[in-house]
Amino acid sequence: MIEKKIIQAIEGAERIALLPHVFADGDALGSSIALALALSKKGKYARVYTEEEIPYTYDFLPGKEYVEAFIDQAEEFDLVLALDTGDLARLGKRIKIFESNSFTINIDHHTTNTEFASINLVKTSAAATGEIIYQLTKRMGISLDERIATCLYVAIATDTGGFRYSNTTSLTHQITADLINNGVDVSRISQLVFETVPYKKVRLMGLAIDNIEITEGGKLAFITVTNEMLKRANASEEDCDGLVNVARNIEGVEVAALIRQRSEDEFKINFRSQNYVDVSVIAHRYSGGGHKKAAGCSMRGSVAQIKEIIKKDIREVL
Numbered sequence: 308m309i310e311k312k313i314i315q316a317i318e319g320a321e322r323i324a325l326l327p328h329v330f331a332d333g334d335a336l337g338s339s340i341a342l343a344l345a346l347s348k349k350g351k352y353a354r355v356y357t358e359e360e361i362p363y364t365y366d367f368l369p370g371k372e373y374v375e376a377f378i379d380q381a382e383e384f385d386l387v388l389a390l391d392t393g394d395l396a397r398l399g400k401r402i403k404i405f406e407s408n409s410f411t412i413n414i415d416h417h418t419t420n421t422e423f424a425s426i427n428l429v430k431t432s433a434a435a436t437g438e439i440i441y442q443l444t445k446r447m448g449i450s451l452d453e454r455i456a457t458c459l460y461v462a463i464a465t466d467t468g469g470f471r472y473s474n475t476t477s478l479t480h481q482i483t484a485d486l487i488n489n490g491v492d493v494s495r496i497s498q499l500v501f502e503t504v505p506y507k508k509v510r511l512m513g514l515a516i517d518n519i520e521i522t523e524g525g526k527l528a529f530i531t532v533t534n535e536m537l538k539r540a541n542a543s544e545e546d547c548d549g550l551v552n553v554a555r556n557i558e559g560v561e562v563a564a565l566i567r568q569r570s571e572d573e574f575k576i577n578f579r580s581q582n583y584v585d586v587s588v589i590a591h592r593y594s595g596g597g598h599k600k601a602a603g604c605s606m607r608g609s610v611a612q613i614k615e616i617i618k619k620d621i622r623e624v625l
């Protein structure tokens with residue numbers, strides 16, 4: 308039993324490092340902080356190392372005092388866990404922390420997970436890594452409290468798009484019910500996570516919406532964010548979050564691609580599909596990964612060149 312091995316490893320460790328993926332989202336952060344809170348209840352010393360500072364959307368998370376943005380140096384640990392991380396590249400610079408430890412654990416739900424650790428707990432049926440962490444803490448006999456429940460709620464609510472995506476199961480709702488029974492303030496959290504938007508993000512959305520291009524008979528939508536647009540809106544990387552959904556939600560669109568500039572000729576592509584296209588297959592072709600309906604990769608070239616490549620790939624699967 309993989310869970311049993313993980314619990315044994317955790318029980319045998321004193322100092323534990325937790326690593327969410329780069330550009331940590333609600334699930335990566337929520338499940339990592341929840342586990343840090345749970346482990347400290349068990350008398351363990353736990354730290355969460357992120358690649359970047361916590362995005363403002365998640366700044367309210369209880370337990371963020373366990374989080375440190377990785378600069379170059381970390382403390383010594385006797386156990387390292389990667390959470391919500393499909394492959395080693397998603398650990399960014401923190402691969403140093405991961406590889407300095409001979410015994411590692413990988414807890415994730417991505418179908419593209421490469422099982423890169425000593426122990427791999429990959430449950431692709433889980434809507435969020437938060438669901439797996441919930442089950443693990445239960446098994447460890449750690450009682451939930453408002454802080455742990457809130458972090459897990461954020462993990463699950465964000466990865467299911469507010470319980471709207473097809474990954475949402477009855478188990479998702481059962482787990483969530485237990486979290487709410489442990490004190491989650493649903494309306495406050497929903498407002499903070501899904502509704503409150505800084506003005507700079509609204510400005511960026513305006514610019515991005517203006518350049519949406521719809522092609523392939525209305526089934527493919529592109530939305531582009533250049534560095535120039537970020538500058539004009541006074542916005543940053545984190546303000547691009549959720550933009551791709553604006554394009555995906557257009558009536559008739561099956562696949563949306565957010566093309567986000569990283570440097571002069573380097574772009575990050577976020578794919579979303581509506582019903583039947585498996586975008587993880589396309590992302591995988593360019594060394595990316597993800598889920599059937601949400602995936603990403605990096606590409607080089609001009610925006611026009613990248614659009615041509617994607618059009619060709621999408622045409623095959625539409």
Ligand SMILES: [Mn+2]
Nearest residue numbers: 334391436466
């Ligand atoms: Mn996730």
